[in-house]
Amino acid sequence: MWQYEKKLQYPVKIKNPNPKIAQIVISQFGGPDGELGAAMRYLSQRYSMPYDELRAILTDIGTEELAHMEMISAMVYQLTRNLSPEEIKRAGFDKYFVDHTTAVYPIAAASLPWRAEYIGVKGDVITDLHEDLAADATTAKEQPPFQKARKPLI
């Protein structure tokens, strides 16, 4: 089962709201290569793994992906605060806003809601691990700007 620690894995403090960027960043939450998919993939695959080590690592990484999902959601939340109707229209954010206002909805930048078809859970250890390798490579491709911005915590 899960517990929650009242913190973000890494702090999110976005000074300047920007709904245009929010519409792109949201893909890292609910898009095909986003953190929600990653969490569901690993947490679903672990049941049919034949080795304890794999059950453990898929559980722990899947849990960490939920923490990543939380950071992305926090970014979207902060990027869309204090917006005027003009700013919303100008950024093209009105299409998302009409259905979700400034709530954080699991969706891709191209406006497709998250779907389980994004993940592969086959029950064969080699197949599932290959799915994980492919998935993590796509996550790495989406992230270079975030990696560059990373500073040491202490």
Place this chain on the structure above:
Amino acid sequence: MDDRMMLTRRIHALDFALLEVALFLDTNPCNEQAMCKRRQLMEQRDALIAAYEEQFCPYMVTKADVEGDRWSWVQGPWPWEYGKEC
């Protein structure tokens, strides 16, 4: 950087190190060095968390308690709120 933020940053850094060691141990469960490192990190972390909870707010719901007449877990700020940190 104020006390609370300093403490928070140090705890988070230890949390991250602990998580990484745990992930390593998941696929190397008999590695003595890693287990020793984990024990070290846990001691440091437990001490800092005790200090944090005494001064500020509960870290996890299982350790949360009533403060005055109020269930302290609900106390904001929540982590995604801008400009604040718990």
